[in-house]
Amino acid sequence: xxxxxxIMPQMGESITEGTLSKWLKKVGDPVKxxxxxxxxxxxxxxxxxxxxMAGVLAEVLVQEGQTVAVQTVVARIETDAAAVSAPAPxxxxxxxxxxxxxxxxxxxxxxxxxxLPLVAPPAPAAAGDESLEDRLRRKSSPLVRxxxxxxxxxxxxxxxxxxxxxxxxxxxxxxxxxxxxPVAPPAAAAPxxxxxxxxxxxxxxxxxxxxxxxxxxxxxxxxxxxxTADHMIMSRRVSAHVQSVIEIDYTRVGQLRAxxxxxxxxRGVNLTYLAFIAKAVADNLRKxxxxxxxxxxxxxxxxxxxxxxxxVALDWGLIVPVIRHADELSLLGLARAISDLAERARTKRxxxxxxxxxTFSITNPGGFGTFIGLPVLNQPQSAILAVGTIEKxxxxxTAPDGTDALGIRTKGMLALSFDHRIVDGADADRFLADLRKxxxxxxxxxx
Amino acid sequence: MAETTYLEAIRQGLxxxxxxxxxxxxxxxxxxxxxxxxxxTEGLQARFGEDRVIDTPxxxxxxxxAAAGAAHMGFRPVCEMQFIDFMSNAYSFLTxxxxxxxxxxxxxxxxxxxxxxxxxxxxxxxxxxxxxxxAYLHTPxxxxxxxxxxxxxxxxIKSAIRDDDPVLYLEHKYLYRRIKEHLPExxxxxxxxxxxxxxREGKDLSIITYSAMVFKAxxxxxxxxxxxxxxxxxxxxxxxxxxxxxxxxATVKKTSRVLIAHEDTRxxxxxxxxxxxxxxxxxxxxxxxxxxxxxxxxPLPFAxxxxxxxxxxxxxxxxAARWLAAY
Numbered sequence: 001x002x003x004x005x006x007i008m009p010q011m012g013e014s015i016t017e018g019t020l021s022k023w024l025k026k027v028g029d030p031v032k033x034x035x036x037x038x039x040x041x042x043x044x045x046x047x048x049x050x051x052x053m054a055g056v057l058a059e060v061l062v063q064e065g066q067t068v069a070v071q072t073v074v075a076r077i078e079t080d081a082a083a084v085s086a087p088a089p090x091x092x093x094x095x096x097x098x099x100x101x102x103x104x105x106x107x108x109x110x111x112x113x114x115x116l117p118l119v120a121p122p123a124p125a126a127a128g129d130e131s132l133e134d135r136l137r138r139k140s141s142p143l144v145r146x147x148x149x150x151x152x153x154x155x156x157x158x159x160x161x162x163x164x165x166x167x168x169x170x171x172x173x174x175x176x177x178x179x180x181x182p183v184a185p186p187a188a189a190a191p192x193x194x195x196x197x198x199x200x201x202x203x204x205x206x207x208x209x210x211x212x213x214x215x216x217x218x219x220x221x222x223x224x225x226x227x228t229a230d231h232m233i234m235s236r237r238v239s240a241h242v243q244s245v246i247e248i249d250y251t252r253v254g255q256l257r258a259x260x261x262x263x264x265x266x267r268g269v270n271l272t273y274l275a276f277i278a279k280a281v282a283d284n285l286r287k288x289x290x291x292x293x294x295x296x297x298x299x300x301x302x303x304x305x306x307x308x309x310x311x312v313a314l315d316w317g318l319i320v321p322v323i324r325h326a327d328e329l330s331l332l333g334l335a336r337a338i339s340d341l342a343e344r345a346r347t348k349r350x351x352x353x354x355x356x357x358x359t360f361s362i363t364n365p366g367g368f369g370t371f372i373g374l375p376v377l378n379q380p381q382s383a384i385l386a387v388g389t390i391e392k393x394x395x396x397x398t399a400p401d402g403t404d405a406l407g408i409r410t411k412g413m414l415a416l417s418f419d420h421r422i423v424d425g426a427d428a429d430r431f432l433a434d435l436r437k438x439x440x441x442x443x444x445x446x447x
Numbered sequence: 448m449a450e451t452t453y454l455e456a457i458r459q460g461l462x463x464x465x466x467x468x469x470x471x472x473x474x475x476x477x478x479x480x481x482x483x484x485x486x487x488t489e490g491l492q493a494r495f496g497e498d499r500v501i502d503t504p505x506x507x508x509x510x511x512x513a514a515a516g517a518a519h520m521g522f523r524p525v526c527e528m529q530f531i532d533f534m535s536n537a538y539s540f541l542t543x544x545x546x547x548x549x550x551x552x553x554x555x556x557x558x559x560x561x562x563x564x565x566x567x568x569x570x571x572x573x574x575x576x577x578x579x580x581x582a583y584l585h586t587p588x589x590x591x592x593x594x595x596x597x598x599x600x601x602x603x604i605k606s607a608i609r610d611d612d613p614v615l616y617l618e619h620k621y622l623y624r625r626i627k628e629h630l631p632e633x634x635x636x637x638x639x640x641x642x643x644x645x646x647r648e649g650k651d652l653s654i655i656t657y658s659a660m661v662f663k664a665x666x667x668x669x670x671x672x673x674x675x676x677x678x679x680x681x682x683x684x685x686x687x688x689x690x691x692x693x694x695x696x697a698t699v700k701k702t703s704r705v706l707i708a709h710e711d712t713r714x715x716x717x718x719x720x721x722x723x724x725x726x727x728x729x730x731x732x733x734x735x736x737x738x739x740x741x742x743x744x745x746p747l748p749f750a751x752x753x754x755x756x757x758x759x760x761x762x763x764x765x766x767a768a769r770w771l772a773a774y
Binding site for chain 1: 730770
């Protein structure tokens, strides 16, 4: 194996750097000696740079649009004929392990392409193990980082139009102007990253290199998918997730529901268990403000409003519409709001402001029969409640005389995920105990 | 009304100040009967006499030294360097004596002006084309002005003469007869020293420059607007010492992308100083690295093709601006 380096030439005495404007050859292409392989531009000149030796272009180390110092190695040429005729260099050697977070176009191969390893995404000099700070530095500028901090934006969620996918001032301005997309997942429902935890270098571990196999279908992410994915990773990174689970005896709620269902239906509202739970949550959050809170830097923001997000599963993703001032609504009002928002989410008729300013979220995996679910926090909210399936279960019932008997009760689990940065276990458990008390003794006059 | 050239504007300024204040006098090589190598002082000796328009031997240090002494005695001398390149013959006197007099001698004022033709583009070769501002920018106690327009040529020579500190007035010989504009009659033009001028408003990027490069910057701005739809702001510094930091900060905050252009060579040039000020004052407003477009670091060649290659041209500005805009 004989690989020789191709360097950024010095095109003039005072010139210290050059911009690689275009690759004329691709990895794997044979090159002749003195054949132009890339174009550069400097202050004064544009020039085609010839290959110093004949061989095969084996590695490309500098991407189009990058500016590097003179003498930087920009490529390597394999001059050994034997090595050239051997199998082509493995794609893994040149494809950066992590796709660039907000590269303009995902490296989607909708059709399986014959195995030429040329799909190197338009990644800038991604050295794989770069830190978050490096990535931000590459993708932004002092101004953009300042604006992101001011508006609490997650730069990785903003599409970049600058060199190598850099997020520019214009990108941030147009993002701010247009706001979150009309239909958006939790990521947009909450103003993005609480800028706090960026301090200190966070080491990003590269994800696995995935290659589609023959017959696989590759589907580029939709915007909602991308926002959801980014939000979930961000949430896991910034918060200390802890879960507590409590079992609720819904027998009384079930009786009230059965008694009132027809009456509610007559008013055009489907009375669900979820409405009772939402009512209990809204009524108890005022007593437990740390669960209706957000982290801002090294402060806790206790929200004055109680705005309940209710997760709705859509065929194309997940969305969390928000019931504003949920604590001011009756059971009827909550039940109506829940079914109205869910219906409009499914028919894409939500207004953008109906997915914003949530302060606490409820998700309902039990709807599918799941026993409990342990959700990821909907940032920047400090807690999210997951409702497990509600079903009849055998239970030990203690009679007034102290004797125990087995009975049949309607029961289900409530799981609370909370951010242990500001919510301690006791806070969460007291809240869950109060929820149970409210639900098991649900006041008839509240229906 | 006839248009006034840049050169005539300097002469008008000199004339008005001499007529206004009898302490003002001129001294230099061949500036009297001959009217100066470029005819800036033509007619002034006939008008004000040999005592106030004095021909001197070819000795820059003697010119500056005599002027400094006269300034201390209450006069307001204006020295002409036949070419500003030769001001370096008086470098020691300017930097060691003139710039420091106020600080060494109990506030002794040295109200004098040293002016002369600088700059290239006229096939003058290395002895007659220099831009010398950077060599003096580092000297506290001096002021440096570099007019680009006829109006500022007049307004700055008048302000320089009235200033109580020594002022280096660097006029650009390429502009002498190429730049002309209507100057209002009956209005006294006084351009404040230390204040920049917004030569063109824009919002996408800023070109900060001075002297003859202002016109190339304006040309580039027009081309960029026409071909790329870019809105380019051009800031004409006019004064380098003191420098108008507020105007620099304002344009950086407005466009966040900055190109600094000067005809002087790059290394150790004014652009480096401006870049450092931007870093100090408004780093957080930058959306791209600050770029410089300057002459190459070589003595200016005589051959026209080489001179054009070495000096920064409109095309160089356009190219750097495109890079910046795309960053």
